[in-house]
Amino acid sequence: MNTAADFQADILSAVAHPNRIRILEKIRYGINCNCEIAPELNMEQSNLSRHLKILVKSGILRSWKEGLRTNYEIADKRIYKLLDIAADIAKTKLEKQTEVFA
Amino acid sequence: MNTAADFQADILSAVAHPNRIRILEKIRYGINCNCEIAPELNMEQSNLSRHLKILVKSGILRSWKEGLRTNYEIADKRIYKLLDIAADIAKTKLEKQTEVFA
């Protein structure tokens, strides 16, 4: 049986990778085609494709075909709230660590 | 070089495990000793110990010794905001999936 924690973990682990976070940031600022993301992030094409697939499968992204291209958009904008909080937590953590040397 | 995405991913992957989410929920509701968490979650002792260590190392939990016991508390409460958003996203996703059968 799956409990709430399992579903939460599914969402969180879909986002818990540096490249996937970078992908989501690109999409956040208007880039929504696979082909534009790849060169910007300097990622191997098949690797990017797989990361995008993970994000779609987890329900974070939605994708549609447009000729040769595959476009992506956010399916649930709250994921950005989640990323922002993670950034805040990480920032505080770093500040506390460097405090020692101040 | 580490970028923001790396630090965010560190936080997120520390939380992205069902048992660690369950641990955080126990602590949220006042249980803060290792020895009380283990039986409640039906986890093997060494396994729990390692999960707690991951949470401490990532800066999400803080721990202190009290005789034989090791107690834990949240170091950054915003982690609960993060968990709540993950739960909301997961809930919406499930609703959309079951919509098909309605």
Next chain:
DNA sequence: TATATATATGATCGATTACTCATATATGGA
């Protein structure tokens, strides 16, 4: 139809993760 372009996927490989068992360490009490 032949070719170029964009994306997806099979196969493989090394690294990491989660778990368990056994054991070590550290503390408190009889």
Next chain:
DNA sequence: TCCATATATGAGTAATCGATCATATATATA
């Protein structure tokens, strides 16, 4: 001191993950 209790950790293992290369598929265009 001896023993019980709570926690931590080394070693081993199976499973999963991330990356890459080669190749397949699908579509647009000459």
